[in-house]
Amino acid sequence: MNLYDTRLDFARGLIRHWLxxxxxxxxxxxxxxxxxxxxxxxxxxxxxxxxLPYHMAVEFAGERLRKRFGRDLQQVNWLDLVPPxxxxxxKIARERARRMPCxxxxxxxxxxxxAPAVTVETLxxxxxxxxxxxxxxxxxxxxxxSAETGWLTASARLAHFSCKFVDLEYPFVRLGWRSCAVHPxxxxxxxxxxxxxxxxxxxxxxxxxxxx
Numbered sequence: 001m002n003l004y005d006t007r008l009d010f011a012r013g014l015i016r017h018w019l020x021x022x023x024x025x026x027x028x029x030x031x032x033x034x035x036x037x038x039x040x041x042x043x044x045x046x047x048x049x050x051x052l053p054y055h056m057a058v059e060f061a062g063e064r065l066r067k068r069f070g071r072d073l074q075q076v077n078w079l080d081l082v083p084p085x086x087x088x089x090x091k092i093a094r095e096r097a098r099r100m101p102c103x104x105x106x107x108x109x110x111x112x113x114x115a116p117a118v119t120v121e122t123l124x125x126x127x128x129x130x131x132x133x134x135x136x137x138x139x140x141x142x143x144x145x146s147a148e149t150g151w152l153t154a155s156a157r158l159a160h161f162s163c164k165f166v167d168l169e170y171p172f173v174r175l176g177w178r179s180c181a182v183h184p185x186x187x188x189x190x191x192x193x194x195x196x197x198x199x200x201x202x203x204x205x206x207x208x209x210x211x212x
Contacts, residue, residue: 001105002167011123013041014141018125026168027135028099030127039184048078048124048139050094055079064142068120070150083108083156089163093124096165098134101126103166110152111159118146123166 001007003015017037022028030047038045041114047060058065061073069081079087086108107121122142126135 001164002169003103005166007121008123008166010121011145012139014038014045014123014125014139018139025128027126027154030129030137033127033139040143041141044141044143046073046142048138048140049136050098050138051136054091056090056094059137064144067149068142068144068146068152081154082152083110083154083158085158085161087154089161093163093165097124097138098136100165102133102168103138104163106160106161106163109160110156112151112157115151117159118144118151120144120152126168131134133155155170186210191206 003019005190008015008110017034018028020037021032021034035042043063044065045060045062046058046065049055049057049059056078058073058076058078066073073081079090082090086106089106093106096102097104103123103125105121105123107119109119111117120142121144122140124138124140127137127139128134129136
């Protein structure tokens, strides 16, 4: 799975900003996140710290996340909030996000005896913290189809669950090159050049790249 998969259309606003700020790096710095650019989806965002083993501390939770769990989530371990299948996958995803690194996408449906089932989709993208060699956090965007409060608990019954890891590299399929974090044409580019990926996944270079 890659960042241009149509299943991630709900996360397109976050993906575009994440690609914009990473430049030639595989993972951008957390400090480069611009809340103003993410204002339209702010209520659906969350930030999770990955610094402690087997721990995913919520540093920020938008209104959608707070409403989903029906509580304040500041510094709560996300692994304690979700059903066992989601928790077990989250532990594996945490390690992969730091070591590979990669993003991860999960979807699940909560079945309820006295109310309609609710489906959740979430994408988590890794972020580096300054001077760190591996990602120290993930920024997540999520959606669900419930207007209720506090419907998700650790004991919730799942009718469906899926977790997929997402490749962070640029897919240069249209150009005939294999995927690479930094395109060969950019390896000797001048610092003043602007590099950007458009909505269709095409790399745009403003200026003339100096190549050898």
